[in-house]
Amino acid sequence: MKDYLEIANDPILWVMAIPAVVMVGIQAYLFSRRAFEASKVTTLSKEQCRKAFKVGAVSAIGPSLSVFVVMLGMMAVIGGPVTWLRLSFIGAAPTELTASTIGAKAMGVEFGSPEYDVTAFASSVWTMTLNGCGWLIFCGLFTHKLDRLQDRVAGGDAVLMEQICGAAILGTASYLVMSNSQAGFDRFVAALVAAIVMVLLGKVSEKAPKLKEYNLGISMIAGMIVAVLI
Amino acid sequence: MDDQNLNSYEEIFTKKIIKTGRWTLLGAIPLCLLPALYLWFKYGAIPPVKTILTAWFMIASIYGVEYFATPISYFPILGMSGTYMSFLSGNIANVRVPCAVVAQDVIGVKGGTNEGELVATLGIAGSIITNLIVVTIAALAGNVLIPYFPPVVMKAFDYVLPAIFGALFSLFAVKYPKYGIFGMAISAFLVIVIGVLPTWLVVPLCSFTTIGYAIYSYRHRKLQDEH
Known part of the structure; x- marks a missing residue:
């Protein structure tokens, strides 16, 4: 019974994944804009800023392509939309696979087995989501405190x-x-x-x-x- | 740089980044819950609360320490704005760190300076856009594209990570050979000799002992220069 995959690939589920993925893009845009603005008070030129962005974009091609392969395996089990969200977001393929497996285990079924049904799938989704939130909460609340810590060390x-x-x-x-x-x-x-x-x-x-x-x-x-x- | 500029950097960048970083990360929490909520409301697909809590407990017992250990370990490399970006977009060791570091190297700015932070921010932003494009293409068309990758290319993908980390290591080992040797010795000891420690402990141990050694040898050299 693999009919949960129909639900896992529900077109509306794609729509539900869009806001979180878009947030990642928006943040990258906002941070870049601030960096360009702030470059005025540093020795960086606009040209160097553009170049930094380009170097980051080009250097990411290789490692991103390696994610591509893992992704296809993930999509076969948890469907397109959730894979798309989770791999655009905090966490990486190994983390998400571990979380999906544990979500299934908590339901008493094996990840990807014939018993893996829509509830087990939902359990995987909850586990991946809650796990990712751990980093979001810590970094959302405490990143600025780490800055001071480092300043103190270097004096x-x-x-x-x-x-x-x-x-x-x-x-x-x-x-x-x-x-x-x-x-x-x-x-x-x-x-x-x-x-x-x-x-x-x-x-x-x-x-x-x-x-x-x-x-x-x-x-x-x-x-x-x-x-x-x- | 004089104090005037430092202050305005604080005003123009640091303060605003903290604000933006905070609302984007905390705001992402309800957004990433949407698929789980949709499955619940549309299909009634939700495990019993007890099961969710059990799963949460199990996953937190694996990654719970990493919620704070990873941001702290990577902070000296990513800086503040890089941390906000990397912990929203993920793929930190394999994508964000190399992209930030290579951008700094190419532009020729030093880590830990304002210029270094801005260049890392832009390098990470570029890497996020690439990542979003690749992941989106893979999600929409992956199954159609996969036959075009010959098996040898698929096999080569296995070596992306060691190759990137090797290159990243030598980029800096050339600049600081002593710290490179120290880092390799300490990780060989922890990974191969001891071997049982969990990742969340080994990464900060490798990073912070190497930092400790760098601080020690820097202060030591400075003292010798003074004499």
Whole structure:
């Protein structure tokens, strides 16, 4: 009995998903507009601001496409509209899949099994939604407090602040590389090749600065190709 | 930068971002409930309240700590406005962080400065638009498009994440080799040697011990320079 999928793909359910997705777009628009306005009191030019937006947009293509594949699997079980909302919104594919599974379990059925009916589907939707709200509530209420925390640590020392950012990226990236590499030697190779190519491109783009915005994409593709070939 | 400009940056950007960030995040809560409510009102599809609470408890026991651990861990990278944006749009480690960092690198601004925050904001905004477009295309036409991806490309998608994280690591390891080695050593220790710690604990541990080491070695160097 897969007839819950008809409900899960109900056209009105798409309409119900639109406001939350649109909110994500509106926020991105409002924040960009404020950033453009604020650039006047900094050393940034309008041109640099436009470029920053473009670099972000281009760099996101690769990782977004990887979400694409997971998405199709999710759509087969929880339908188009809810998948569309959840993957445009806080959370990522693994989080949402875990939440859907737990929602089904709480109903006493397996996620995606023949017993997974419309109530179990609703239970998955509630679980994903409530889980996502955890981050929305915490960040909605306390993000501005984190700012002061960081200021206090650095004590207004700009060089130290920069080093803290660099160290945070390195600590986090180290963990992400390590946990991915643990999942298989091929993944380790992908990380290693991408890392080496990135260093080489960094050297090249000292001479050809125009290239720089594509460095991440090129390194990523190089890592992917070598990992597939081995 | 003088105080005048700093103050006006506060006025023009920081204060307004807090306001906008707050209403967009808290306002998104009722909006994201709409599909669940629709299923209830239209089809009567709602689990018993007790089941919802059980499921909520179960999911919060997995992710509950991450509700505050993730924003705190990524804050030094994303900054305030980046945090507001990333925790509405999700996909933080795999999309928002690399896009913010690469935008800063390309424009040539430093993290932790006002310029750095604005560039990260715009880089993240760009990544959100790309993400919305890709996800929308996939939702509407994914099943039609999938046969056009050969199996080898599908396989290659498995390597997107390690490749991005490897590139991100080396981008900064070149600038701060000592912190890079420290970060790798600490994550190897936590992930491979200890291996049982949950993600919500390992990520902040890796990030904050590396930050701690950076602060220590920075202060140490400064002291030596003074002597």
